[in-house]
Amino acid sequence: xxxxxxxxxxxxxxxxxxxxxxxxxxxxxxxxxxxxxxxxxxxxxxxxxxxxxxxxxxxxxxxxxxxxxxxxxxxxxxxxxxxxxxxxxxxxxxxxxxxxxxxxxxxxxxxxxxxxxxxxxxxxxxxxxxxxxxxxxxxxxxxxxxxxxxxxxxxxxxxxxxxxxxxxxxxxxxxxxxxxxxxxxxxxxxxxxxxxxx
Numbered sequence: 001x002x003x004x005x006x007x008x009x010x011x012x013x014x015x016x017x018x019x020x021x022x023x024x025x026x027x028x029x030x031x032x033x034x035x036x037x038x039x040x041x042x043x044x045x046x047x048x049x050x051x052x053x054x055x056x057x058x059x060x061x062x063x064x065x066x067x068x069x070x071x072x073x074x075x076x077x078x079x080x081x082x083x084x085x086x087x088x089x090x091x092x093x094x095x096x097x098x099x100x101x102x103x104x105x106x107x108x109x110x111x112x113x114x115x116x117x118x119x120x121x122x123x124x125x126x127x128x129x130x131x132x133x134x135x136x137x138x139x140x141x142x143x144x145x146x147x148x149x150x151x152x153x154x155x156x157x158x159x160x161x162x163x164x165x166x167x168x169x170x171x172x173x174x175x176x177x178x179x180x181x182x183x184x185x186x187x188x189x190x191x192x193x194x195x196x197x198x
Contacts, residue, residue: 015122023076024062028054034107042170043050043144077119086110089123113151128184135179151180155190
């Protein structure tokens with residue numbers, strides 16, 4: 001897979017409690033609410049956002065294509081009762097045939113509601129079903145235990161553990177990266193089991 005998917009994306013995507021749609025400039029304030037928090041961005045290897053950074057990033061993401069390696073699709077996650085976004089999802093088209101990186105971040109205020117799991121499941125459905133990727137993977141700081149547990153709940157496999165392979169900008173600590181992944185065939189089998197209620 002080296003070109004854009006044949007199926008044109010239709011938005012929004014709805015889950016039982018959430019609405020997923022491409023993020024846009026109007027989401028800058030909502031994204032800033034979590035992206036400005038040091039404890040949230042420490043595992044994203046970024047500095048906390050300023051309002052200017054939020055506006056620039058959301059405008060760039062909204063204008064960018066999702067058609068080939070290096071392109072990103074950022075989705076806003078909105079609770080179905082409306083209001084501003086409470087989280088974000090990422091698909092980053094990776095080098096190599098049929099490879100996509102997935103990511104997620106949520107406002108700390110919604111921790112414990114199961115939104116991240118529900119949204120990330122829908123993200124994998126999009127990656128494999130709508131876009132036809134062969135393999136999805138998540139790169140996670142090993143100390144980000146909430147994100148590791150989420151990848152495990154999704155049925156992703158631990159594929160690699162890269163010991164002290166990078167330095168976290170937030171605290172200067174050498175960090176260990178773990179890579180979790182899932183193949184399209186594994187996702188299909190898992191979704192079949194979930195649908196059967198087993």
